[in-house]
Amino acid sequence: MRLADFILRDMERILAQWEAFAVTLLPAAARLDSLALRDHAQPLLEAIVADLSTSQTREAQSHKAWGRGPQPADAPHTAAHTHATLRAQGGFDINQLAAEYRALRASVLELWMDDCLPEGPHVGDIIRFDEAIDQAIAESIRSFSAEVERARNLFLGMLGHDMRSPLQTIQATASYLTGINAGESVSAAANRLIRTGARMQALLDDLCDFNRTELGLGISIVPADVDLAMVFTDETDQLRAAHPDRQIVLEAPLSLRGVWDGPRLQQLLGNLVVNAIRYGAHDMPVRVVMTGDGTEVRFEVRNSGAAIEPALLQRLFDPLQRGPDAAAPNGANLGLGLYIAREIAVAHGGTIDVRSDEQETVFTVRLPRQAVTRRAL
Numbered sequence: 151m152r153l154a155d156f157i158l159r160d161m162e163r164i165l166a167q168w169e170a171f172a173v174t175l176l177p178a179a180a181r182l183d184s185l186a187l188r189d190h191a192q193p194l195l196e197a198i199v200a201d202l203s204t205s206q207t208r209e210a211q212s213h214k215a216w217g218r219g220p221q222p223a224d225a226p227h228t229a230a231h232t233h234a235t236l237r238a239q240g241g242f243d244i245n246q247l248a249a250e251y252r253a254l255r256a257s258v259l260e261l262w263m264d265d266c267l268p269e270g271p272h273v274g275d276i277i278r279f280d281e282a283i284d285q286a287i288a289e290s291i292r293s294f295s296a297e298v299e300r301a302r303n304l305f306l307g308m309l310g311h312d313m314r315s316p317l318q319t320i321q322a323t324a325s326y327l328t329g330i331n332a333g334e335s336v337s338a339a340a341n342r343l344i345r346t347g348a349r350m351q352a353l354l355d356d357l358c359d360f361n362r363t364e365l366g367l368g369i370s371i372v373p374a375d376v377d378l379a380m381v382f383t384d385e386t387d388q389l390r391a392a393h394p395d396r397q398i399v400l401e402a403p404l405s406l407r408g409v410w411d412g413p414r415l416q417q418l419l420g421n422l423v424v425n426a427i428r429y430g431a432h433d434m435p436v437r438v439v440m441t442g443d444g445t446e447v448r449f450e451v452r453n454s455g456a457a458i459e460p461a462l463l464q465r466l467f468d469p470l471q472r473g474p475d476a477a478a479p480n481g482a483n484l485g486l487g488l489y490i491a492r493e494i495a496v497a498h499g500g501t502i503d504v505r506s507d508e509q510e511t512v513f514t515v516r517l518p519r520q521a522v523t524r525r526a527l
Contacts, residue, residue: 153275154202156262157195164258165191171253178241189236191254193229198282202275211281234290238297247294251287255280303361313354321347355417356486359493360469369490369497371411373521378415378447379406379440385416386438389423396427397435406442409520410498418494419451421487422513426453430511444519446500451513458506466504467492497521 157164165188172187173179179187237247258279263271324343327336359369379402386400419438426436430453437452458466469489491513495502500517 151262151265152202152272153258153262153279154199156265157199157202157258160261160265161192161195163261164195164254167257167261168250168254171257172250175242175246175249178237178243178246182240186240190229190233194233194286195258197229198279198286201282202278206278228286228289230286230289231293234293235297237290238294238301244291244294244298247290248287251283251290255283306357306361317347317350317354321351356490359490360486363489363493369414369493371414371494371497371521373409373411373498375407376410376412377405377407378410378412378449379403381412381416382419382438382440382449385419386423389420393427396432398423398427399435399437400440401437402440403442406440406447408442408447408517410517411494411521414494414497415517418491418515419449421491422451422515425487426451426511426513429453429455431455442519446516446518448514448516450515452510454510457508458504458511463504463506467502491515 151159168191169184169187172182234247237250259271259276321344324340324347327340328344331337363369382400382402386398390396390398423436423438430436434454438449439452440447440449442448467488469486492502495515495517498517498521500515502513502515504511504513506512
């Protein structure tokens with residue numbers, strides 16, 4: 151008997167063996183009933199039967215062996231895709247998912263070969279069946295990994311959100327202690343709490359922004375009519391106060407009006423300037439130069455220092471890229487500053503670029519006069 155006919159005839163026996171193996175995958179399987187343990191096994195086998203029953207070219211055979219078989223346009227989510235997503239949501243790990251397919255392959259072939267005796271199985275069917283299982287495994291692993299990544303980002307987003315309230319309580323309490331004149335030691339401790347809380351707040355803000363982009367939501371902006379020269383004057387004043395040992399120079403016209411999200415562009419500038427302070431020459435100023443015309447504005451953040459290596463320059467805006475001072479307490483960061491700066495520029499319909507040589511490193515941001523959001527918020 152050909153393998154496709156055998157699978158259809160003995161579907162229930164094959165599914166019973168699938169279930170018997172799936173129930174051993176603890177602890178996740180302990181929470182599932184029979185229907186859930188068999189999840190999408192029958193549609194998966196029916197898809198394999200359909201594949202076995204059709205002819206294929208050598209090229210198609212090769213693609214399937216590598217897990218790149220064709221996917222029907224009217225069925226973007228195959229049984230293997232859906233099965234993997236539900237297994238990920240059910241608490242299975244990726245090794246257990248792969249083990250299910252290994253057990254399915256072994257049990258189907260063993261049952262069929264026993265049924266074929268004394269004639270022996272059709273070798274071509276074995277090859278086609280292995281290819282179909284390989285394709286299903288590839289689809290499942292891709293979908294499982296995507297679901298795990300989505301769940302991770304949701305968890306980190308909720309964690310960052312839920313940590314804001316206790317942090318705000320700590321900061322408010324520290325501010326209260328600085329105002330009650332409880333002595334020099336108490337005031338010094340409260341000020342340390344305030345500074346530490348501010349660093350923690352910045353890390354949480356970066357984490358929440360990163361998760362929005364990872365979930366496909368982009369950076370949220372609220373454009374309004376603002377004077378960017380005034381906004382940047384305020385931000386550079388705050389940066390000078392936070393870094394009194396560094397010189398920060400702002401070169402800007404008296405006014406530079408447009409429709410942007412002022413606080414977000416302050417965040418963008420702050421990220422670029424802090425990066426320049428961290429990696430630039432300590433005895434040279436960080437310069438912020440603003441210009442504009444009728445359609446766009448441009449600002450540059452310039453610092454002297456060693457040139458950025460070309461290999462690093464190409465991935466400078468990638469998330470989780472950190473410099474050699476990442477482990478230092480005062481330089482603690484998630485490696486998201488430049489990534490978030492780019493996302494803020496993109497959310498305004500703008501661009502950000504960088505060039506670096508032995509004389510200086512220059513980040514250049516271009517923004518249209520009126521923010522053109524490119525993502526649904």
